[in-house]
Amino acid sequence: MSLDLKFTYTEKKDTRSGFGDGFLEVGRKNPNVVGLCADLIGSLKMGAFQKEFPDRFFQTGIAEANMIGLAAGMTIGGKIPFAGTFANFATGRVYDQIRQSVAYSEKNVKICASHAGLTLGEDGATHQILEDVGMMKMLPNMTVINPCDYNQTKAATIAIADHHGPVYLRFGRPSWPIFTPADQKFEIGKAWKMIDGKDVTIFATGHLVWEAVVAEAMLREEGIHAEVINIHTIKPLDQEAILESVAKTGCAVSAEEHQINGGLGDSIAQTLILHHPAPLEYVGVYDQFGESGTPAQLLEKYGLNAENIVKAAKRAIERK
Amino acid sequence: MEKLAIEQLQKICTQMRRDVLRMVHAVQSGHPGAPLGCAEFFVGLYFDKLRHNPDFNMDGKGEDLFFLSNGHLSAGWYSVLARSGYFPIEELRTFRKINSRLQGHPATEEGLPGIRIASGSLGQGLSVAIGAAQAKKLNSDDSLVYVLMGDGELQEGQIWEAALYGAHYKVDNLIATVDYNGQQIDGPTEKVMDLKNLKAKWEAFGWEVNEIKNGNDLQSVLDGLEKAKSMTGKGKPILNLLYTEMGYGVDFMVGTHKWHGSPPNDEQLADALSQLEETLGDY
Numbered sequence: 157m158s159l160d161l162k163f164t165y166t167e168k169k170d171t172r173s174g175f176g177d178g179f180l181e182v183g184r185k186n187p188n189v190v191g192l193c194a195d196l197i198g199s200l201k202m203g204a205f206q207k208e209f210p211d212r213f214f215q216t217g218i219a220e221a222n223m224i225g226l227a228a229g230m231t232i233g234g235k236i237p238f239a240g241t242f243a244n245f246a247t248g249r250v251y252d253q254i255r256q257s258v259a260y261s262e263k264n265v266k267i268c269a270s271h272a273g274l275t276l277g278e279d280g281a282t283h284q285i286l287e288d289v290g291m292m293k294m295l296p297n298m299t300v301i302n303p304c305d306y307n308q309t310k311a312a313t314i315a316i317a318d319h320h321g322p323v324y325l326r327f328g329r330p331s332w333p334i335f336t337p338a339d340q341k342f343e344i345g346k347a348w349k350m351i352d353g354k355d356v357t358i359f360a361t362g363h364l365v366w367e368a369v370v371a372e373a374m375l376r377e378e379g380i381h382a383e384v385i386n387i388h389t390i391k392p393l394d395q396e397a398i399l400e401s402v403a404k405t406g407c408a409v410s411a412e413e414h415q416i417n418g419g420l421g422d423s424i425a426q427t428l429i430l431h432h433p434a435p436l437e438y439v440g441v442y443d444q445f446g447e448s449g450t451p452a453q454l455l456e457k458y459g460l461n462a463e464n465i466v467k468a469a470k471r472a473i474e475r476k
Numbered sequence: 477m478e479k480l481a482i483e484q485l486q487k488i489c490t491q492m493r494r495d496v497l498r499m500v501h502a503v504q505s506g507h508p509g510a511p512l513g514c515a516e517f518f519v520g521l522y523f524d525k526l527r528h529n530p531d532f533n534m535d536g537k538g539e540d541l542f543f544l545s546n547g548h549l550s551a552g553w554y555s556v557l558a559r560s561g562y563f564p565i566e567e568l569r570t571f572r573k574i575n576s577r578l579q580g581h582p583a584t585e586e587g588l589p590g591i592r593i594a595s596g597s598l599g600q601g602l603s604v605a606i607g608a609a610q611a612k613k614l615n616s617d618d619s620l621v622y623v624l625m626g627d628g629e630l631q632e633g634q635i636w637e638a639a640l641y642g643a644h645y646k647v648d649n650l651i652a653t654v655d656y657n658g659q660q661i662d663g664p665t666e667k668v669m670d671l672k673n674l675k676a677k678w679e680a681f682g683w684e685v686n687e688i689k690n691g692n693d694l695q696s697v698l699d700g701l702e703k704a705k706s707m708t709g710k711g712k713p714i715l716n717l718l719y720t721e722m723g724y725g726v727d728f729m730v731g732t733h734k735w736h737g738s739p740p741n742d743e744q745l746a747d748a749l750s751q752l753e754e755t756l757g758d759y
Binding site for chain 2: 190211212214216217219221222223224225226227228229230231232233234235237252253255256257260261262263
């Protein structure tokens with residue numbers, strides 16, 4: 157018997173393509189938007205922009221630290237730089253450059269990070285960063301966004317060009333269900349309640365929003381009504397939406413393709429403990445590095461899937 | 477801006493040195509050595525070569541920009557900014573004190589006029605300056621971008637990433653300067669990490685190198701900066717190798733790394749100030 161899903165899809169696509177298509181669109185709309193990439197133009201899907209606007213695109217070579225500094229400098233003179241590379245090289249490798257030249261200096265730089273998380277797949281743990289959200293959300297002035305599918309990534313890419321200030325935009329490599337509308341309005345910092353429920357709230361971000369949608373249908377078959385909230389913006393966190401939901405459901409699950417230390421789950425835990433203590437279960441990576449494998453194998457092995465969200469939801473309900 | 481006579485510029489150099497010493501002495505912290513050595517550069521740039529507007533705006537469209545990559549020279553930069561009209565000279569009193577715009581290392585957060593990016597963690601300013609220079613080209617703005625780096629700072633890898641990039645993209649509206657004093661906090665650069673032949677290195681990276689052999693002689697600095705300007709717009713980024721002496725102007729501070737990051741005590745300050753005439757009035 158197939159699940160009665162509240163959101164469905166007919167097509168799959170990678171979120172990085174949503175970024176690439178959104179980037180081209182903002183390039184056409186705003187002549188101040190410029191692009192930089194550290195030898196990963198194809199992987200980041202920045203090629204269409206580069207082709208259409210060669211004078212506004214800068215291949216930096218394999219030199220991420222320099223790329224971040226260049227981007228910061230270009231904002232002086234009114235440019236809006238989108239600097240793209242893999243999430244690992246866009247954060248951990250250049251943390252100090254981002255901290256001093258971008259975040260502390262409040263520069264209007266958009267750090268565009270692809271291939272985040274385990275779903276990078278076969279390249280293995282060297283490239284599968286699971287700590288990036290934590291690093292970025294700790295920086296004052298930084299906005300952190302992790303959209304869930306092609307359409308939401310495209311909408312987010314367009315939205316961040318109009319937002320003045322440093323942004324970390326995280327997306328990925330695998331082909332993934334497109335289950336949100338193409339014409340959505342992306343509001344930075346505004347959580348999206350996708351499914352109403354009363355027994356438990358599932359707060360999910362990135363690829364795991366889809367797993368949360370599947371988990372909701374599975375739970376419903378067992379008579380459990382989960383609320384699903386899409387936290388595309390991890391910082392600033394929509395605390396109001398979180399507290400309103402948990403006040404109703406009484407418990408929660410966080411689901412993310414990230415270490416449980418320092419990710420979305422910790423931000424939700426902080427919100428709950430300060431304002432409305434309630435049971436919270438984490439679905440994420442438990443203090444481990446990843447490894448090579450297909451995205452599906454890795455998500456299963458590390459427990460980042462609908463089945464595990466269902467189990468976590470039941471544990472949370474039991475703790476009420 | 478009306479050009480000042482060299483005698484007047486020299487007076488500003490002397491006053492800047494007094495400012496630096498008094499500022500670091502007042503809080504018993506900071507870095508006096510390098511700004512003392514760069515007084516002629518700072519004054520020559522801000523009071524003669526730079527086409528700038530002390531009525532500050534962040535974007536700096538249509539004016540020359542200066543970035544201080546070696547942010548620990550902040551005391552010197554703040555002095556020259558204040559004395560060229562960016563903010564009240566009295567504000568130099570607040571250097572490194574709580575609730576001040578004059579942070580230990582330059583910062584934009586409190587909106588201090590003249591500062592366009594934070595610096596202090598070394599190696600980042602050249603990249604920023606190149607980015608700003610490219611933005612000027614995109615904006616069809618023919619003014620120039622300047623950046624000062626320390627020689628010890630060249631030990632940071634990011635500098636060489638930026639060096640490759642600047643030449644590759646023909647960023648010829650940029651004049652970078654290396655304060656070549658041969659000293660860093662732990663000792664002489666040749667002992668800490670030998671930089672070997674800097675001129676050959678920058679040339680090999682595709683830069684046009686302009687040596688300013690006596691960086692503590694004001695006329696030489698003015699001539700050197702003018703020459704650097706004449707070298708712009710020819711397809712290559714410009715690098716000034718500015719030979720200076722750390723601690724210049726105070727006999728017991730000159731030529732040693734010992735005053736890189738150490739303030740003078742009361743007695744040492746009095747001795748130092750006795751060697752530097754109060755030309756324009758202390759803050």
